[in-house]
Amino acid sequence: MKSPEAIAVAAILGTVSLAFAAGTTPGKPMKMDEPMHGEMKKQNMKKGDVKKAAEKKALKMKPVMEKEAAGAQKR
Amino acid sequence: MEAAQAQWVKVHPLVVRVTHWINAFAILIMVASGWRIYNASPLFGFRFPNDLTLGGWLAGALQWHFAALWLLVLNGIVYVGYGIFSGHFRRKLFPLTPRAVLSDVLAALRGKLAHDDLAVYNAAQRAAYLAIILCLVVLVLSGLAIWKPVQFQEIAWLMGGYEGARLVHFFAMALMVLIALVHIVMVILVPRTFPTIITGRARRMS
Amino acid sequence: MKKRSMETSLADHRGKLIRSIERRLFLKQGLSLGALALLSGCELTDGEGVQKMLLAMSRWNDGAQAWLFNSTKLAPEYPESAITKPFPFNAYYGEDEVRLVDAASYKLELSGLIREKKPWTLPELYALPQTSQITRHICVEGWSAIGKWSGVRFSDFLARVGADATAKYIGFECADDYTTSIDMATALHPQTVLTFRFADQILPPKYGFPMKLRIPTKLGFKNPKHITAMYVTNEYPGGYWEDQGYNWFSGS
Numbered sequence: 001m002k003s004p005e006a007i008a009v010a011a012i013l014g015t016v017s018l019a020f021a022a023g024t025t026p027g028k029p030m031k032m033d034e035p036m037h038g039e040m041k042k043q044n045m046k047k048g049d050v051k052k053a054a055e056k057k058a059l060k061m062k063p064v065m066e067k068e069a070a071g072a073q074k075r
Numbered sequence: 076m077e078a079a080q081a082q083w084v085k086v087h088p089l090v091v092r093v094t095h096w097i098n099a100f101a102i103l104i105m106v107a108s109g110w111r112i113y114n115a116s117p118l119f120g121f122r123f124p125n126d127l128t129l130g131g132w133l134a135g136a137l138q139w140h141f142a143a144l145w146l147l148v149l150n151g152i153v154y155v156g157y158g159i160f161s162g163h164f165r166r167k168l169f170p171l172t173p174r175a176v177l178s179d180v181l182a183a184l185r186g187k188l189a190h191d192d193l194a195v196y197n198a199a200q201r202a203a204y205l206a207i208i209l210c211l212v213v214l215v216l217s218g219l220a221i222w223k224p225v226q227f228q229e230i231a232w233l234m235g236g237y238e239g240a241r242l243v244h245f246f247a248m249a250l251m252v253l254i255a256l257v258h259i260v261m262v263i264l265v266p267r268t269f270p271t272i273i274t275g276r277a278r279r280m281s
Numbered sequence: 282m283k284k285r286s287m288e289t290s291l292a293d294h295r296g297k298l299i300r301s302i303e304r305r306l307f308l309k310q311g312l313s314l315g316a317l318a319l320l321s322g323c324e325l326t327d328g329e330g331v332q333k334m335l336l337a338m339s340r341w342n343d344g345a346q347a348w349l350f351n352s353t354k355l356a357p358e359y360p361e362s363a364i365t366k367p368f369p370f371n372a373y374y375g376e377d378e379v380r381l382v383d384a385a386s387y388k389l390e391l392s393g394l395i396r397e398k399k400p401w402t403l404p405e406l407y408a409l410p411q412t413s414q415i416t417r418h419i420c421v422e423g424w425s426a427i428g429k430w431s432g433v434r435f436s437d438f439l440a441r442v443g444a445d446a447t448a449k450y451i452g453f454e455c456a457d458d459y460t461t462s463i464d465m466a467t468a469l470h471p472q473t474v475l476t477f478r479f480a481d482q483i484l485p486p487k488y489g490f491p492m493k494l495r496i497p498t499k500l501g502f503k504n505p506k507h508i509t510a511m512y513v514t515n516e517y518p519g520g521y522w523e524d525q526g527y528n529w530f531s532g533s
Contacts, residue, residue, distance in 0.1 A: 026379035026486045030457075036373045039115040039422045040502065040522060042132040047374050050521050051458040057519070061452065064516045065393045072394050072445065116423035133422065134526035135335075141528065142338035224419065225356045225498050225533040226349050236357075237417060237425055 082279040086193045086271040091163065094154035095272055101150060104129060104143035105214075106252060111136030118245055141222075148215060155208070168201045176202040183261075190265055193277045203254050210251035217244040339528050346530040352466055356497035356533065359415045364480065365426035370487045371501065372457065379486045380457040380507055387491055393452075393512035396443025403491055407477060409433040409441075414472060416497035418504070419533055421522075430495040432476030436469045444513045452518035453494065456507035461520035463496065463503060467532065472497050475508075500531040 032048030035041070087095075107129035114122045115133045130136030158164040175198035182188040183199055190197065196204065220231035220240035234240040262269050271277045370376045388400040413431040439446065446469065452462040467473060476495045477484055484490045489506025496504050502522050512518075523529045 025377060027381040028377045030374050030378045030380075037375050038371060038373055040133055040527070041373065042134070042525070045373075045525075047378075050373060053521050053524065054454065054458040054460050057460055057524075058454070061512070061514070061516070061518060064514060065512055068394055068514055068516070069392070112423065116420070118423075134522070137421070137528065138335040138339055138526060141342050142335055145338070223346075223349065223533060224417070226351060226354060228354075228357055237419060241423065 083276040084192070084194055084279050085275060086277045087275045088161075088163070089275060090153070090157045090161075092272055092275055094150050094157070097146065097150040098154065101143050101147035102211075102251075102255070104139055105147055106248065108136040108139035108143070109248060112140060113245070118241060144218070147211070151211060151215070167196055168205050171198060171201045171205065190268070193268055193271050203258060207251055207254050207258075210247050210254065213247040214244060214251065217241075217247060220244075336526075339526075342528055343530040346532045347464060347466070350464075350466055350498070350532055352470055356416050356472055359417070359427050361415065361429070363427050364415060364429055368428050368479070368488070369424070369426050371420060372506075373459075374457070376487055381486055382456050382491055382507055382509075384491060387509075389492070389508065390454075390510035391442055391512070392510065393514045394445035394448045395513050397441075403477075406433065406475075406492070409438065411477075412474060413478075414474060414495070414497065416472065416495070418497075418501050420501040421527060421531065429480050430474060430476040430493070431478040431481070432474045432492065432495070434471065435473040435475050435494065436471065438475055439468060439513075448513045449515045450513070450518055452512045452514060452520075453505040453508050454510040455505050456509050459505060459507075459521055460518075461503055461505050461523065462518035462529075463499065464530065467496060467498055470496070470498055498533050500533065502527065503531050 030047050032046065032051065034047055035043075036045045036047050036049075107127065110123035111125070111128035111130045112133065114125070114128065128136065130139045158168075179188055179197045179199040180202075188197060188199065216230055217234055217240045219227045220234055221237065221244055224231045224237040224240070231237055231240050234243045267277070370379075372379070384403055387403050389402075389406065390400050391398045410433065411431055412434055413429060415427060415429045417425050417427050419425040439451075444451075446465060448465055450462050450464060451468050452460070454460055472495075474495045476493050477491065479485065479488045479493075484493060489508075492508050493506045494504055494508060503520075517529075519529065
């Protein structure tokens with residue numbers, strides 16, 4: 001499945017991916033306490049809310065995943 | 076109440092009165108939430124004042140818009156179905172000629188438009204009510220095209236695609252709001268028409 | 282029909298009768314104004330009952346959209362000349378805060394109702410058969426833009442890893458902490474593509490390096506970028522915006 005060409009492409013991507021962003025330099029650490037960008041947000045939403053919600057969701061879904069995977073193996 | 080005063084004429088059937096108010100309520104929600112949705116990505120160089128909008132934020136406005144949509148459409152089906160099959164549209168909205176509309180509109184602008192029998196719509200009224208029905212049909216169709224530009228891509232295509240459907244939706248809204256405002260102004264100018272859309276009857280004129 | 286001026290017809294009615302009508306009118310107008318004020322104010326819209334009703338309607342709309350969804354109906358495709366340049370950047374953070382994912386150490390994690398849960402590296406993913414599409418990306422905010430994405434058809438990928446196609450949902454976790462989930466019918470749609478390229482270039486960070494699930498039958502926020510993990514489940518997973526009140530199905 002692995003082609004040498006694809007490996008080469010992937011290997012250099014980490015360093016050259018910066019070049020694709022025109023104008024601004026991506027990768028600055030996200031300021032979690034700042035209000036969110038864009039028109040989808042509610043006024044008081046902070047960027048950090050997304051991370052908190054993701055952690056909560058991962059905790060909620062993990063036991064479900066394990067239970068479902070175990071059930072699937074039994075079948 | 077003296078017997079002499081108890082001369083009533085039937086103006087609006089019950090179905091029309093009920094669907095009128097449900098429609099008014101649904102349109103109020105659709106327009107106010109729609110303006111909030113518009114504000115998230117304005118088509119033109121202005122936004123609607125947030126105080127005039129409903130929903131508080133984009134997701135809230137979308138929830139209102141897509142909930143009231145069902146009220147508007149189901150109510151509209153009842154009204155249009157009744158209008159067609161009972162002969163209500165044929166009796167009340169027709170015949171309608173451009174000449175009659177023009178002359179009645181001019182008369183209304185001079186404040187000289189008679190409205191003796193509230194059960195009979197003048198040509199200006201007929202044109203306005205018919206236009207608002209057509210606006211709503213276009214609004215629902217363009218709304219479907221914006222909501223489902225893949226599943227209903229045929230409707231979207233008729234309107235010049237997704238972006239075209241957005242424009243159609245906006246202008247149909249603008250025209251409908253304009254007609255509704257004129258409608259409200261007329262009711263304020265001729266306030267005795269107002270109770271008839273609630274009670275369905277009016278006192279005989281002569 | 283005898284025409285009389287509005288003034289005279291109004292004058293006919295100026296009497297003791299009109300006063301009672303006016304009183305009623307005032308009352309009714311007052312009531313409708315009150316209802317309007319309640320509607321646009323916070324009293325009613327923040328009410329728990331109303332919020333519950335709106336959420337119930339949103340769920341109902343999920344069902345209606347699943348019913349409307351036609352798995353063989355394709356999103357319109359466009360010529361290269363229709364591509365929007367520059368393609369807009371959109372996220373809950375600024376363009377300078379785009380998360381950079383390290384290509385060499387990247388792994389796509391799989392879990393849930395999937396037979397082969399071995400993580401995938403980028404070279405492995407790039408080696409899969411690729412397909413391209415030029416489709417319209419439609420944002421829930423209203424704007425739209427046409428772009429070209431290339432990658433592996435998602436249904437092919439799901440078949441390859443042995444995902445349970447009878448399961449209801451596929452959930453996604455992203456490097457920028459974003460989460461979302463989609464229905465299985467949409468996941469198996471022929472135009473749902475796990476993309477690695479944008480405009481024939483390796484997906485730049487701002488468009489979701491290393492991969493974006495491109496779903497032309499769903500709104501933009503249902504097209505996750507920077508995907509790091511996915512799972513197949515029968516338990517409703519929701520998503521960041523969906524949990525905040527955006528409609529879950531959000532199909533086009």
